[in-house]
Amino acid sequence: MIISSAEKSDSGRYTLQTFDSSGTGRGVYHLQLVIEAVVSSVTVTDNCLSIEKRKVYCSSDGENVHYNWTLPHTHQLADGNQTLLLEKEARGSVTCHAQNHVSHEHKAIDLKQCPDPTTVTTTATLRTKVTPRTQSGKGTSLAVTDHTSNSQVHLRFQNLVFVFVQVLEIIILLSLLGGFHIYARIQRKRTSRAKESKEEEVEESLYTNLDQEY
Numbered sequence: 610m611i612i613s614s615a616e617k618s619d620s621g622r623y624t625l626q627t628f629d630s631s632g633t634g635r636g637v638y639h640l641q642l643v644i645e646a647v648v649s650s651v652t653v654t655d656n657c658l659s660i661e662k663r664k665v666y667c668s669s670d671g672e673n674v675h676y677n678w679t680l681p682h683t684h685q686l687a688d689g690n691q692t693l694l695l696e697k698e699a700r701g702s703v704t705c706h707a708q709n710h711v712s713h714e715h716k717a718i719d720l721k722q723c724p725d726p727t728t729v730t731t732t733a734t735l736r737t738k739v740t741p742r743t744q745s746g747k748g749t750s751l752a753v754t755d756h757t758s759n760s761q762v763h764l765r766f767q768n769l770v771f772v773f774v775q776v777l778e779i780i781i782l783l784s785l786l787g788g789f790h791i792y793a794r795i796q797r798k799r800t801s802r803a804k805e806s807k808e809e810e811v812e813e814s815l816y817t818n819l820d821q822e823y
Contacts, residue, residue, distance in 0.1 A: 667705035
């Protein structure tokens with residue numbers, strides 16, 4: 610049996626029955642036909658997750674791909690996973706084997722040393738500059754310069770200026786209110802005195818008129 614120009618839709622289980630020239634059955638054969646895209650473009654990446662672990666990840670193009678790993682000085686690990694978790698101190702080369710029913714590819718990378726998290730620490734609020742400094746006969750030390758003090762002083766100064774401006778505005782407002790209140794009291798006193806003076810003049814005028822009549 611020959612299937613020419615097979616396509617993916619031709620995948621499946623085939624049964625072949627054979628007969629001799631007299632029509633007597635000679636046997637039954639079964640064939641499982643699998644048509645898959647070949648494995649290609651295998652890539653391997655290495656990421657340091659923490660101070661103790663690192664993750665090696667393998668990916669590829671193709672269909673129904675199964676993954677195996679080969680580590681330095683060990684036999685092949687047939688775990689079938691795309692992700693391999695290793696200790697941070699792991700060294701040497703690691704190989705990812707990607708295969709399906711029709712093809713096989715592999716990719717190897719060298720494991721690089723993970724950075725020491727105690728050497729350089731980066732946070733959102735702290736920026737430090739680490740400068741190597743070698744002293745004769747005393748090994749190597751690290752000179753750490755903190756750049757946060759200047760920014761903190763500047764921020765505190767801005768806060769003090771803001772508070773001072775707010776207090777000054779309140780003092781000016783209270784002064785204006787107090788001045789207005791004093792002015793209003795003075796005006797009321799002047800009006801009261803003018804009224805009293807006018808009433809006295811009226812009374813004196815009445816007394817004068819009465820004296821003249823008598």
